[in-house]
Amino acid sequence: MSVRIGIVGYGNLGRGLESAVRQNPDLELCAVFTRRDPGSITLRTPGVPVGSMERLDSWQGKLDVLVLCGGSATDLPVQTPELAARFNVVDSFDTHADIPQHFARVDAAAKASGHTALISAGWDPGLFSLARLYMGAALPEGADYTFWGRGVSQGHSDAIRRVPGVKDARQYTIPKEEALGAVRAGEQPDLTTRDKHLRECFVVAEEGADKAEIERAICEMPKYFADYDTIVHFVDEETLLREHGGIPHGGFVIRSGRTGLQKENGQIMEFSLKLDSNPEFTSSVLAACARAVARLNGEGQTGCKTMFDLPPAYLSGLSAEELRAHLL
Amino acid sequence: MSVRIGIVGYGNLGRGLESAVRQNPDLELCAVFTRRDPGSITLRTPGVPVGSMERLDSWQGKLDVLVLCGGSATDLPVQTPELAARFNVVDSFDTHADIPQHFARVDAAAKASGHTALISAGWDPGLFSLARLYMGAALPEGADYTFWGRGVSQGHSDAIRRVPGVKDARQYTIPKEEALGAVRAGEQPDLTTRDKHLRECFVVAEEGADKAEIERAICEMPKYFADYDTIVHFVDEETLLREHGGIPHGGFVIRSGRTGLQKENGQIMEFSLKLDSNPEFTSSVLAACARAVARLNGEGQTGCKTMFDLPPAYLSGLSAEELRAHLL
Numbered sequence: 319m320s321v322r323i324g325i326v327g328y329g330n331l332g333r334g335l336e337s338a339v340r341q342n343p344d345l346e347l348c349a350v351f352t353r354r355d356p357g358s359i360t361l362r363t364p365g366v367p368v369g370s371m372e373r374l375d376s377w378q379g380k381l382d383v384l385v386l387c388g389g390s391a392t393d394l395p396v397q398t399p400e401l402a403a404r405f406n407v408v409d410s411f412d413t414h415a416d417i418p419q420h421f422a423r424v425d426a427a428a429k430a431s432g433h434t435a436l437i438s439a440g441w442d443p444g445l446f447s448l449a450r451l452y453m454g455a456a457l458p459e460g461a462d463y464t465f466w467g468r469g470v471s472q473g474h475s476d477a478i479r480r481v482p483g484v485k486d487a488r489q490y491t492i493p494k495e496e497a498l499g500a501v502r503a504g505e506q507p508d509l510t511t512r513d514k515h516l517r518e519c520f521v522v523a524e525e526g527a528d529k530a531e532i533e534r535a536i537c538e539m540p541k542y543f544a545d546y547d548t549i550v551h552f553v554d555e556e557t558l559l560r561e562h563g564g565i566p567h568g569g570f571v572i573r574s575g576r577t578g579l580q581k582e583n584g585q586i587m588e589f590s591l592k593l594d595s596n597p598e599f600t601s602s603v604l605a606a607c608a609r610a611v612a613r614l615n616g617e618g619q620t621g622c623k624t625m626f627d628l629p630p631a632y633l634s635g636l637s638a639e640e641l642r643a644h645l646l
Numbered sequence: 647m648s649v650r651i652g653i654v655g656y657g658n659l660g661r662g663l664e665s666a667v668r669q670n671p672d673l674e675l676c677a678v679f680t681r682r683d684p685g686s687i688t689l690r691t692p693g694v695p696v697g698s699m700e701r702l703d704s705w706q707g708k709l710d711v712l713v714l715c716g717g718s719a720t721d722l723p724v725q726t727p728e729l730a731a732r733f734n735v736v737d738s739f740d741t742h743a744d745i746p747q748h749f750a751r752v753d754a755a756a757k758a759s760g761h762t763a764l765i766s767a768g769w770d771p772g773l774f775s776l777a778r779l780y781m782g783a784a785l786p787e788g789a790d791y792t793f794w795g796r797g798v799s800q801g802h803s804d805a806i807r808r809v810p811g812v813k814d815a816r817q818y819t820i821p822k823e824e825a826l827g828a829v830r831a832g833e834q835p836d837l838t839t840r841d842k843h844l845r846e847c848f849v850v851a852e853e854g855a856d857k858a859e860i861e862r863a864i865c866e867m868p869k870y871f872a873d874y875d876t877i878v879h880f881v882d883e884e885t886l887l888r889e890h891g892g893i894p895h896g897g898f899v900i901r902s903g904r905t906g907l908q909k910e911n912g913q914i915m916e917f918s919l920k921l922d923s924n925p926e927f928t929s930s931v932l933a934a935c936a937r938a939v940a941r942l943n944g945e946g947q948t949g950c951k952t953m954f955d956l957p958p959a960y961l962s963g964l965s966a967e968e969l970r971a972h973l974l
Contacts, residue, residue: 456934587773
């Protein structure tokens with residue numbers, strides 16, 4: 319029997335989920351919910367209804383899991399606890415510092431109503447978090463390094479767009495090869511923010527704008543750019559759309575540890591992603607998590623969970639026997 | 647309260663475990679068991695008793711988990727089911743094709759006696775298996791590639807030592823950069839055995855032996871070398887001991903998948919290990935698994951498990967709150 323999925327929010331992540339569900343024969347997309355006018359939205363999957371958020375309750379009992387595809391800034395802190403009181407849910411809440419608080423609120427709502435919620439799924443938090451956990455468990459004495467990129471940072475691109483004279487922009491976060499190399503060599507270096515990542519910006523200036531002033535404003539912007547080596551390229555609008563229209567991302571989690579009675583042996587573990595589409599990959603992970611949440615709820619495991627709590631086998635569409643025979 | 651560990655078998659893996667337990671403050675090494683004369687063994691940890699296998703039963707109730715550090719060829723197929731009837735156990739059974747049968751026998755013994763057994767832990771099977779599972783769940787449409795090395799293959803080194811005229815030998819399995827590059831580029835190549843790995847052999851010949859004949863015998867050896875590009879170096883005994891005395895290993899699991907309604911986006915996931923000491927790393931994973939087994943058994947989860955069944959958090963010495971706050 320397939321897992322009946324509802325998607326809440328039809329932006330990049332929601333569209334990614336629509337596509338991911340089709341790659342999993344045991345998942346079924348049953349409805350998409352939006353705060354916009356449902357009539358204004360055309361899904362790429364014929365026959366699936368689009369409903370308004372207000373009508374969600376009429377779907378109780380007809381959906382196994384809701385996948386929440388909103389943003390972490392304002393959508394999920396409200397939506398996830400609210401909806402966890404009525405449905406099983408998965409979200410990709412990614413404000414790392416606020417996870418304990420988000421967890422507590424979602425856990426209370428889900429436990430009280432007998433639902434299962436999985437928060438902070440995706441790749442970071444998500445698969446990268448799992449990598450940090452497994453690596454730390456295998457090598458208790460060592461140092462963790464997480465690098466992001468090469469990839470588009472939406473937040474940094476938006477920050478550039480707010481600079482006067484900027485029409486459009488795209489910012490890439492790029493890990494520095496030198497730092498990666500030192501970590502992989504087992505040197506356990508102390509790395510500053512500037513040592514780890516480079517920020518490369520492609521900027522479309524408004525006509526007549528002072529480009530030198532724009533570049534200065536970007537490079538000196540506190541938090542976003544001031545602590546980094548930043549490269550600014552001015553390009554025309556066509557070039558930006560043509561060459562920088564994708565949403566690639568990726569990154570590296572590396573643990574450099576030592577074992578042996580005298581710590582005589584170096585051991586390096588690395589997990590990395592190279593993604594053409596960040597939202598499609600994230601939503602692919604969310605789809606697998608929806609399967610796991612349906613199973614946990616079926617077993618009576620309610621409350622809030624993270625990927626740390628999921629037996630890995632629950633993420634897979636294969637049976638335990640198939641997994642042992644073919645993947646172990 | 648610490649997890650009380652007993653080690654069965656004091657070879658490379660058993661010694662690695664002795665060292666790994668010291669890196670985990672919540673684990674305690676209580677005893678080592680051997681088939682040899684216990685008096686002939688001096689642990690590197692003062693005060694820990696060495697006992698004979700026959701006396702194991704007198705330790706019932708005094709140990710939480712036995713970690714079985716024997717080999718997969720003859721030790722574990724017998725020991726794991728036998729001991730799972732009397733103790734919670736962890737093993738590193740790595741004969742992939744025989745895992746389903748091993749699982750069934752251990753599961754029956756553990757279930758009947760109310761114990762918990764974890765089989766096939768380590769890195770392959772183990773962490774590499776987990777990588778294959780997570781990657782396949784995230785990218786259902788794609789291809790998996792596992793490469794091993796650069797590292798010492800004990801089986802291949804032993805095979806060379808059986809060639810007439812060979813005094814000693816060390817064989818390294820080396821992944822081919824070209825194949826790795828094609829996989830990382832998302833080409834999803836079909837790779838033959840010869841495409842994926844190279845075999846490099848360092849051989850000490852007996853005095854007066856026919857080196858050309860030794861080289862021919864190695865390169866044409868069915869199963870072990872005939873299907874590979876093989877490089878043979880003759881070295882003197884001192885060089886072999888000095889430069890090839892370690893037991894390094896490692897490898898790569900890569901999944902190359904596609905997402906999007908038209909499969910328009912390539913997504914690459916990679917997990918890799920670069921290990922100075924293969925047995926010390928494997929035993930570090932076994933130590934974390936022993937912690938998880940103690941916890942599962944405490945919860946009444948009995949029978950045979952694999953790393954696929956373990957909530958990742960159970961492997962860690964950190965609490966769920968600490969994990970969410972610091973690693974998620």
